[in-house]
Amino acid sequence: MSVWRLVVKEIRHRKLNFVLSVLSVLVAVATLVGALTLLDAYGRRTGLELKKLEDDYRKITIKLGFNVLVLPRDQNLAEVYADDYASKTMPESYVKKLSDASVMTINHLLPILQQKLKWPERERTVILVGTRGEIPILHRDSKNPIITAVQPGTMIVGYELHRSMKLEVGDKVKLLGRDFTVARCHEERGSKDDISIWIDLAEAQEMLGKKGLINAIMALSCHCEGARLAGIRGEIEKILPDTQVIEFASQAITRAETRSRAARHAHEAQAGREAFAAVLVPVVILGCAVWIAVLAFHNVRDRKVEIGVLRALGMHARGVLGVFLARAVLTGLAGAAVGYVVGFLAGTLFGGPAAARLDPLLLMLVIVLAPVLAAVASWIPALVASQQDPALVLREE
Numbered sequence: 001m002s003v004w005r006l007v008v009k010e011i012r013h014r015k016l017n018f019v020l021s022v023l024s025v026l027v028a029v030a031t032l033v034g035a036l037t038l039l040d041a042y043g044r045r046t047g048l049e050l051k052k053l054e055d056d057y058r059k060i061t062i063k064l065g066f067n068v069l070v071l072p073r074d075q076n077l078a079e080v081y082a083d084d085y086a087s088k089t090m091p092e093s094y095v096k097k098l099s100d101a102s103v104m105t106i107n108h109l110l111p112i113l114q115q116k117l118k119w120p121e122r123e124r125t126v127i128l129v130g131t132r133g134e135i136p137i138l139h140r141d142s143k144n145p146i147i148t149a150v151q152p153g154t155m156i157v158g159y160e161l162h163r164s165m166k167l168e169v170g171d172k173v174k175l176l177g178r179d180f181t182v183a184r185c186h187e188e189r190g191s192k193d194d195i196s197i198w199i200d201l202a203e204a205q206e207m208l209g210k211k212g213l214i215n216a217i218m219a220l221s222c223h224c225e226g227a228r229l230a231g232i233r234g235e236i237e238k239i240l241p242d243t244q245v246i247e248f249a250s251q252a253i254t255r256a257e258t259r260s261r262a263a264r265h266a267h268e269a270q271a272g273r274e275a276f277a278a279v280l281v282p283v284v285i286l287g288c289a290v291w292i293a294v295l296a297f298h299n300v301r302d303r304k305v306e307i308g309v310l311r312a313l314g315m316h317a318r319g320v321l322g323v324f325l326a327r328a329v330l331t332g333l334a335g336a337a338v339g340y341v342v343g344f345l346a347g348t349l350f351g352g353p354a355a356a357r358l359d360p361l362l363l364m365l366v367i368v369l370a371p372v373l374a375a376v377a378s379w380i381p382a383l384v385a386s387q388q389d390p391a392l393v394l395r396e397e
Contacts (some may be wrong), residue, residue, distance in 0.1 A: 007326045016353035018331065021295045025335020028288030029366055030343035035280050037347025037360060059126065068106060069246040070098075070217035077246070084127055084192045085114040089213040092201075094240055098217065099135045101239045108220040109135040112212065113204050119197075121174045122165060124157075126174075127196040130204020142298060152200040154282060160194040162186075175199075176207050217243075289377040292331070296324065296381035317387060325375050325383030332371030340366050 011018045071080065072088040081085050095111040113130040133149035149157060155175065157167055162185040167173065171182045180199065187195060205211045233245040340363055 004183045004326060006323050010327060011330070017298065018327070021292060021328075021374075022338075023061065024288060024291040025332055025370055026339040026342065028284050028291075029336050029339025029370055030346065032280075032284045033340050033362065033366065034346040034350075035284075035343075035344025038350060038360075040357070040359070041347070053197055063259040067247060068219040068232060068236075070094075070219065070243050072215065073242045073247065075215075075243050075244065077244075083116055085116055086215040089210055089215045089315060090243065090353055091199075092205075092212050092214045094243070095214070095217050097136050098236065099309065106236070108218075109355065110218040111135070111201065111214045112216050112218060113201060113208065113210060114196075114215065115208055119175060124161065124165070125195070126161065127192055128204060128208070129196050130200045130201040130208075131198055132201040150198050150200050151183065152203055153179070153181060154199070155180040156184045156198040156365065157182055158196045159186050159188040161197065178203070178207060232265065235336040253354060285373065289373055292328070292377035294376050296328065297380040297384075298379075309396045321382050324378055328374040328378035328382070329371040332374030333367070335374070336366045336370035339370070 071077075071086050072090045073085045075088040094112055095109050099109055110131060114127055116125065116127050119126045131150060155173070157272055161167065162182070167182050167185065169185060172181060173180055175197065186193060203229070205213060216337075232247065236245050237243060344358070
């Protein structure tokens with residue numbers, strides 16, 4: 001009689017023991033697959049949430065504004081702090097040169113020309129700011145601008161100016177003898193912006209008699225791997241040697257720390273997920289192996305007489321060993337197949353749409369490893385059964 005035929009007869013004769021063995025594998029596999037399916041869904045869902053969180057942090061820090069200011073080398077900083085603008089100028093082409101150099105530590109290059117002056121038509125002191133669209137960094141993905149370009153013939157008015165002069169969007173005004181339309185009115189910012197007027201850079205250069213000139217380049221330092229705030233100054237001044245760089249430290253540090261926090265959240269979430277899986281998998285596998293071994297020992301004890309008869313009829317020890325191991329393999333296959341389906345369905349049910357993703361690699365591993373685990377767990381009981389002396393077993397009975 002073949003080994004597989006004996007295995008089938010043994011399963012029919014002791015259905016309960018076989019069902020319990022399959023059930024143990026089923027529970028172990030279902031628990032493992034369900035947990036890994038949930039963890040995978042959680043990981044993908046958390047990844048999307050953390051990506052959104054990091055993007056939100058990026059948008060929040062961008063609202064802090066520019067944190068790097070490039071000025072002419074001969075500009076007296078005390079004058080800048082006192083008058084709110086630089087009196088010295090530099091070529092507008094500098095911003096293009098800086099852009100083409102692909103400085104990796106900064107984004108959002110914005111050339112400006114600003115000057116405090118008397119608005120003769122309104123008899124108000126204002127800060128006139130000429131600006132244009134931000135210059136993209138060469139070979140870098142374009143970023144959403146912090147400040148949008150001002151269209152020629154229009155102006156953007158600070159809070160204190162439009163409030164006190166009752167200016168509204170669409171109003172026609174004159175500035176230094178030139179006609180402008182109010183395109184936007186800023187909300188209160190509590191800074192010099194409240195008395196500032198923004199117009200197109202080319203128009204400002206023409207009105208101030210400084211064609212092709214600017215007095216500052218504003219930029220935003222990025223928080224990239226290897227980017228050091230202290231190194232930005234040296235990198236820019238190497239490209240534009242006749243300039244000087246001011247960093248607004250509080251804004252730069254806040255930006256860096258905020259982006260770092262988002263990165264830490266992502267790392268900690270991933271580490272926690274991996275740690276949980278590292279504990280769960282061994283515990284489930286060990287529990288399954290112990291339970292299968294216990295059931296196998298019970299099966300050997302209950303079948304002592306049958307084993308003795310088979311040995312007395314001439315079956316070799318390796319034949320007896322083969323019967324028990326073959327039974328363990330069938331147990332593992334049956335438990336793995338059903339357990340994977342149950343675990344996947346449970347994971348999908350509790351994990352939502354994000355968990356509904358079949359993992360062929362996990363299925364293959366379960367189908368292969370569950371029978372191997374069952375055979376290993378049954379090895380010692382099977383070996384004990386194969387080594388029994390038929391004469392002693394039959395004499396005891």
